[in-house]
Amino acid sequence: MSTGEVRNFPAPDGADMAVHVWPGADSGTPLLCLHSLFFDGRMFQPVVALLDQMLTARPTVYAPDFRGQGASSMGDLRPLMQTLAKDVLALLDYENLEQVHVLGSSMGGYVAMELMRLAPERMSGVVLSCCTGEAEADPARFFQLADRLQHEGAKALTEMLLQTMFGDSFLAANSDLLHLWRKRFSELPPSIAEVVRGVFEHPDYGGTLSGFTKPILSIGGGEDRAKSPANARWIADRASNGTFAVIEKSGHTPPVEAPNVYVDLFTPFLSQLGAWRNTSLAKDMK
């Protein structure tokens, strides 16, 4: 599976940022993929591989590493969701991307909701998975996790992180992909603690969702231990143009755990909006 080209761009404070880019032959609206906590842009590799199988040509895919994660530096600013959204806008400007379709997985979904407020005109369709639109009900629980990551290190907590981020089906399948992310989680630096704090300080997005007029598909995971399908439904209900779906056999991370079902859900949704306009969807992905 290709990790794409890694390109660099400057954040507004000068922090050095990385983005994985999979150039595509289709000149239509690019896909911007925003990753979850503990992951980086490479979490969308299985999605890109499937799009390559099912489309005669796909648009270019951009998957930035958020500040303090993957190959992006932390810079001088706290990694609050609004700051990460401004970093993403810097990427869009740097790469001359007028408008994008957005896929946001959990933390990536919070950044997408900040973008809805900051620059809705830069977004076309939005696909959110395993997010809540409400402020965190129990942020203290996550601040304790942040303290443990800072003081005990990610290696000691890796199995707990895997249990949170993945559902039973993916864990039981014991795939090479699970082992790859186990290794990457175990190597997370102590600074990941500050990213955890930034994620769980996210605000309530109810007003943002009702004011955003573009279509939103909000997906929940039937095996998600971190967020419930009811959280995903809340988003679709608040959105002025929202649709809700559940992937029963996925935990918190559908792009990694159930990429086939995830891609099958979002491609018809985005193709109605003119995505893949120079391509024909292959009839049969199997």
Ligand SMILES: O=C(O)CC1=CCC(=O)O1
């Ligand atoms: O997955 C994320 O990006 C953030 C997250 C981890 C656990 C949770 O509840 O949200």
